[in-house]
Amino acid sequence: MINFPILPGASGHLLGGALAAILVGPYVGALCVTIVLVVQALMFADGGLTALGANVTNMALIGTATGFLVAVALRKVAERGKGGLAAVAFVSAFVNTLVAATGFIVEYAIGGVGGVEIGKVALLMWGLHALIGIGEGMITAVTVTSVASIRPDLVYLLRGSAKPLEVRS
């Protein structure tokens, strides 16, 4: 819903895969992103109905899986503290954005209409989404570190490493 400007005449919005995966894990995360996409398409006419399958595939499945795999690969860094966690969140969100964009490029190559040269599509998609990925990375890093500083036990990626909860009566 909330687009941030990346260039004059172009904007980007959160995809949310890495964010969801880091906070609640890959399976629940993919469901969360899917629910958002369905509500956006049905209630707000944002994202086509016939494109819903592609959107779920790219943003909810590919995006969340990618964000999760990158975050898990860098888990040791994330456990080092707030700065490490922010860096891991940023990187996994950036990669998630580029790989989700790649999902569209592959789908266009397989069955897209218009016959546009695939290199041209890829160049535009990757160029724009590299910029969008920076915004995605910043939003993800801020959100994840905010949750981690108040309730580290709620960050899926840090499970098992977070300090045990203090029991209060």
Next chain:
Amino acid sequence: VKKFFIGFGVVSLLIAGVLSYFASSSPDGLDKTVEDTGIAEHAREHPFSGSTFADYAFGGDDRFTGLAGVLGVIVVLAISFGLFWLLRKKSPQS
């Protein structure tokens, strides 16, 4: 524990209800790509483009973007609660 969720809700509502007015209306990365390459010429109008909350407005009126955002948060929360409640692990007893 409750404080966290109340805070979480307040931040979500503020983002959807207030920050949404400052959102960029330029095409996003995918829109820009399909517009610049001409792929967009093959797109059809969204079947719900005339619906009440289409494009995060209210009956086409942009002044209600915040309202659309707040309702969106509530709808997503309601669906999520419902779905995850159905999918929850049931304890073996009772």
